Amino acid sequence: xxxxxxxxxxxxxxxxxxxxxxxxxxxxxxxxxxxxxxxxxxxxxxxxxxxxxxxxxxxxxxxxxxxxxxxxxxxxxxxxxxxxxxxxxxxxxxxxxxxxxxxxxxxxxxxxxx
Amino acid sequence: xxxxxxxxxxxxxxxxxxxxxxxxxxxxxxxxxxxxxxxxxxxxxxxxxxxxxxxxxxxxxxxxxxxxxxxxxxxxxxxxxxxxxxxxxxxxxxxxxxxxxxxxxxxxxxxx
Numbered sequence: 001x002x003x004x005x006x007x008x009x010x011x012x013x014x015x016x017x018x019x020x021x022x023x024x025x026x027x028x029x030x031x032x033x034x035x036x037x038x039x040x041x042x043x044x045x046x047x048x049x050x051x052x053x054x055x056x057x058x059x060x061x062x063x064x065x066x067x068x069x070x071x072x073x074x075x076x077x078x079x080x081x082x083x084x085x086x087x088x089x090x091x092x093x094x095x096x097x098x099x100x101x102x103x104x105x106x107x108x109x110x111x112x113x114x
Numbered sequence: 115x116x117x118x119x120x121x122x123x124x125x126x127x128x129x130x131x132x133x134x135x136x137x138x139x140x141x142x143x144x145x146x147x148x149x150x151x152x153x154x155x156x157x158x159x160x161x162x163x164x165x166x167x168x169x170x171x172x173x174x175x176x177x178x179x180x181x182x183x184x185x186x187x188x189x190x191x192x193x194x195x196x197x198x199x200x201x202x203x204x205x206x207x208x209x210x211x212x213x214x215x216x217x218x219x220x221x222x223x224x225x226x
Contacts, residue, residue: 040115042216043156043202051141058213092157105155 006091012112013081019100021076021109023091031094032074034066035114036087039107043090049074065068081113115139119217126192126224134187134220136202143208144186144202145178150219151198158202160187175220189222195222 007022025032035043045058047056049068063085065077079086082092088110094103117138136145148156162178162185169200175188188223189196202216213223 004130040218042218043203043214044216045213050212056213094158103158103161105157107155 004091004093004104005075006089006109009107010110012114013078014114015082017081018077018079019030019081021072021078021091021111023071023078023088023106025091025093025104026072027093028071029093029095029097030049032042033092034076035072035090035092035097036060036065036085037090038076038087046089081111082111086113087110087111115206116215117202119200119202121220121221122167122218123221124223126222128192128194128224128226130192132189132192132222133200134189134200134222136185136204136217138183138204138206140183140204140206141201141208142180142183142185142204142206145176145207146203146214147174147176147187147202147205148186149196149198150201153183156201165187186209192222192224193225194226199223 004025033048034046037043044060046060046064047058047066049055052071055066055068067075088108090108091106117136120135124132145157146161149210150156159175178185199219201219203216207213
C-alpha cells in the first residue's frame with residue numbers, strides 16, 4: 001500500500017516547455033486534488049476530481065489542464081510553462097465520509113521554471 | 115476568500131499548551147486542520163463538520179463555532195514532534211466537493 005505517489009519529484013523547465021505531473025493512489029479513493037504551494041503560503045487548489053470521469057476548476061486553474069484517467073490516476077499538465085508556475089505541487093486524495101486518517105497527500109513535485 | 119489564522123508563529127516549551135485560531139469571512143461547512151513539517155507533505159489532523167461532528171487525531175482537539183465562523187485547534191502538553199506549520203482549510207461551498215481554501219499557516223516551534 002503505497003498511498004499517494006507523485007512523479008517526478010523534481011523538475012526544471014524552460015519557459016514555454018510542457019510537462020505532465022503524474023499522481024496515483026492505491027486506496028480506492030473517489031476524490032483527488034491538485035494543489036500548489038508557494039513559499040510562505042498555504043495550499044491553493046488548482047483542480048479537483050470528485051469521481052472518475054469528472055474534473056472541476058479550483059481557485060487557480062489558469063495555465064493548467066487535468067485528466068482523471070481512471071479511479072487511481074489524476075494527472076496535471078502544464079502546456080506552456082511560465083516562471084509564475086514555479087512551485088511545489090501536491091496531489092491529494094480522500095474518501096468521502098472522512099474516517100480517521102483517510103485523507104492523504106503525496107510527497108510533492110518541486111518545479112522550477114526558468 | 116482565504117481564512118485568517120492566528121497567531122502567525124508561536125514558540126512553546128515542551129509541555130506547554132497552544133491554541134491556533136482560524137477565522138473565515140464566509141459561512142463554514144467544514145474545517146480541516148493539517149500539520150506540515152519543513153520539506154514534507156501536509157498531514158491530515160482533523161476535520162470538523164457543521165453540526166458538531168469531528169473526526170481525527172486522538173491527541174489533538176478542536177472546536178468549531180459556526181456562528182462566529184471560527185475554528186480553534188488545541189495542542190496540549192506539547193511535544194517536540196508537534197513542531198511544524200499548521201494550516202486550516204475551510205469549505206465554504208457546502209456542496210460536498212470539499213473545495214478547500216487554506217490559511218497561510220501558523221508556525222509552531224516546540225523547544226526543550
